[in-house]
Amino acid sequence: MRIITISREFGSGGRELGKRLxxxxxxxxxxxxxxxxxxxxxxxxxxxxDSVLEKGITAYPIHIGQTFAGVSTINxxxxxxxxxxQKILKELAEQGDAVxxxxxxxxxxxxxxxxxxxxxxxxxxKLARCKAKGEVDVNLKDKVLIRKIKNVxxxxxxxxxxxxxxxxxxxxxxxxxxxxxxxxxxxxVPAVKEYALKxxxxxxx
Numbered sequence: 001m002r003i004i005t006i007s008r009e010f011g012s013g014g015r016e017l018g019k020r021l022x023x024x025x026x027x028x029x030x031x032x033x034x035x036x037x038x039x040x041x042x043x044x045x046x047x048x049x050d051s052v053l054e055k056g057i058t059a060y061p062i063h064i065g066q067t068f069a070g071v072s073t074i075n076x077x078x079x080x081x082x083x084x085x086q087k088i089l090k091e092l093a094e095q096g097d098a099v100x101x102x103x104x105x106x107x108x109x110x111x112x113x114x115x116x117x118x119x120x121x122x123x124x125x126k127l128a129r130c131k132a133k134g135e136v137d138v139n140l141k142d143k144v145l146i147r148k149i150k151n152v153x154x155x156x157x158x159x160x161x162x163x164x165x166x167x168x169x170x171x172x173x174x175x176x177x178x179x180x181x182x183x184x185x186x187x188x189v190p191a192v193k194e195y196a197l198k199x200x201x202x203x204x205x
Contacts, residue, residue, distance in 0.1 A: 002027070002097045002200045003114035005105040007160070007168060010152040011126030014119035016185045017178070017192065018101045024193050028098035034088060041084045044077070052081045053103060054155050082163065102156065106173070107164025115199045117192070118174040123149070125181040175199060 004021065008014020015031060022029035035053070039046045089108045092098065100109065106116040121129070127145055140148075153169075160168035171177050176195055178188065 001093065001112065002196075003093055003105075003109055003112045004099045004117065004196060005109060005114045006099065006101050006117045006119060007104075007106060007156070007174070008102065008119040009121065009126065009169075010149045010156075011130040012119045012121040013129055013180045013185045015101050017117075017119055017180070017188060018099045020186060020189045021192055021196070022099040024189060025097070025099075025196065028092070028095060029101075030089075030092050030098055031101040034085065034092070034100075034103050037088045037092075038081060038084045041088065042080055044081065049081050052078045053085070053159060054152050082159070086163070104160045104163045104168075107160060107166060110164070113203060115176070115196055116174045117176045117178060118169060118171070119178045119180060120169070121179060121181045129180075 004018075004025075004027070006014050006018040006021075008017075018031070019029055021027075035046050035049050038044070038049050042049070085103055086108050089100065089103060089105055092100075093109050093112055100114075106114060123146060126149055127142060130145065130149070157168045160166075166173035176192070178192065180188065
């Protein structure tokens with residue numbers, strides 16, 4: 001099976017890139033579906049799960065590492081979310097070729113030899129994209145929106161570093177870094193698709 005993971009800065013267009021890429025490749029696409037499955041497994045509210053995965057865990061004192069053996073006995077609901085996330089991502093990966101958006105999939109699915117992509121952009125571009133997509137309240141001042149964007153990214157960084165040893169956003173942790181600043185996502189996808197096909201062709205030899 002061929003797995004692509006897309007880590008992304010908030011507002012960089014990583015979700016759109018992943019969805020378009022999955023469509024062009026004919027791969028399964030997993031994003032919000034992961035939240036829904038975690039909610040089913042844990043019986044927790046989807047909004048709470050989304051908050052945990054976006055804001056990150058700030059009160060857990062140790063690095064959990066690549067596996068969560070034994071942590072299900074800990075009375076710590078955010079950790080339970082991460083435990084469920086790991087199990088569900090692996091179950092979804094077994095279904096076949098797929099693109100996974102966020103959720104530290106690059107670390108969790110490392111044994112599947114995935115193509116790991118990181119999508120980023122300059123702040124002004126992220127602000128414009130968030131406003132255009134309706135992902136934020138356009139009536140808020142830019143400095144408030146910038147703080148929101150930075151907080152979401154900090155949460156993603158924290159969770160990723162709890163789950164895996166690689167650093168979120170570090171170019172050494174990814175096969176491909178994509179800068180979407182002032183670019184239309186649809187224009188980028190063909191090149192990313194070709195890169196992906198070459199990556200899988202090389203690894204299938």
